[in-house]
Amino acid sequence: MDITGVIDVVGVRRDYKGRPGFEAVRGVNFSVRRGELFALLGTNGAGKTSLLEVVEGLAPATSGTVRVLGHDPRRQRRVVRPRVGIVLQESGCPSDLSVTETVRMSAGTLTAPRPVGEALELVDLGRRARVGVRQLSGGERRRLDLALAILGRPEVLFLDEPTSGLDPESRQGVWRLLRNLLDAGSTVLLTTHHMDEAESLADRLAIMHRGLIVRTGTPAEVVGGQSARISFNWPPGAVPPLPVLPGGVAVERSRGGVVLRTGDLQLTVSALLVWANGHDLRLHNLNARSASLQEAFLAVAGSGGDQSDQEWVA
């Protein structure tokens, strides 16, 4: 991995015109290095797709600059497009064509396409080659989307929720494919709201909220500031009060449940169990979880935003 920015995004804003207008992306900076997978996380409506469309060159930025492989993806579309592959959040194929015919049509529009059979094998659709697109399941269509995106052997892949609608096994398959492409030197920018996907694949990630990037870094860096979580049902009957537990614990109670947040999971869990065993208590639904991307994400999404509420502009 070298440090050349394959994708550079500086100060990008994107407004939707209308009354009321909507500022979907409100000034975003990030860059993606050659050979890495960069994940954009965010709640629905956070602006991921709006941002991605600008980076892909499909939509104009209201302001700011984007460089993909050193070029403006919109003005120098002809130079950029042959070197990138795009999976849109939603797109379609003519339902009266077969899978092979669809891939062949796409291949005909590409500068240096893979053989049709190879592209289908890569997404595990080889068996479905002669089937009509109309007959494909949602997951198979998604894999066809992916086959078409990697058909041109792109240096850069843009994937907008590439595993949405896939069963767990197909998702694993797509992850394997992406890892292989990364090993072969491709650069990937993807959006997802599956935390495990980002945790498992991303070299670096950014969490978007209301049109802004609010956290960015490696998964470890982003998770780093978060606390681990212990939860259990408060035992019924007369129970002695919870002692002060070590590890810097914050306690939340709700309807018979208790949630502890701690900076030192092992220490806190040990003390909790010693206390419970000492009083002969059963802690039902006991659950202990290290800090995870999920926590970091929820911390951002649940915060209501440290940003002002001026997402609607006149």
Add this chain to the structure above:
Amino acid sequence: MTTTTQAAPSTANRLRGSARRIGALSRAEALLLRRNPIALLNALGTPLVGVVLLNASAQNGSLPMPGASVVVALTAFALLFAVYYNLVTSLVARREELVLKRLRSGEAGDVEILIGAATPAMAIAWGQTIVGVGAAVVVFGMGTPANPILVVAAVLLGTAVFVLLAAASTAMTRSVEMAQLSTLPVVAVSMAFGGLFPADAQPGPLLWVAQALPLTRVVDLMWLGLTGTTRDGSSVGDGASVGGIAAALLVLAAWVVAGVLAWRRFMRWEPRR
């Protein structure tokens, strides 16, 4: 393998790439047309039916030069139904299936996508004109066209206008079914004023309207090219008809320009949410 500076592709290479992309898209579009019997019947059948009806009146002796009439009528119907109507429905179908949206994320440019989608329709229309010429020569004993270049120019310009009008008309067409309604203004106005009926039947102001319409001008040019006379009978050598040719070409060129502007301005490439 990466290069930091890439040589700009030469014009010849660029055109070759364009032709390859249009070829791939139009092959797929032709397959789709073949698998859609209703669209196929509409594109192939409607012009024929139109000509049979006109031919019936030609047999009654009400049309001068039946051979040329058949060619002109067949072309006019083909431009309206095989090209215009057919392309509105197929572009709307591709848009609603999110195919256009996908294509725009690839290497093909907008012009290539439009030409690729229109190629089967254009091929059918031109095929019908050629068949019409053959039929006119064999059945009606039509002589060699007086000016084939005029005929070709009329067909090409007419095709360009109706392809562009079709692309622009998709903006008013939310579904394939709605195409029957949304194409009505262009089809009806073109047929009413299209010059399929003698020009002197049109009173003054309506004649001006007719002369501003693209199909009328296509018909005028074809008639001149096929028969060497205008439809009121003066020959091409006349100064008046040379001026007439220039005016017709100018009107059609203006429609092409307007069509491009309307296409760029109005056509949407993905469904309205």
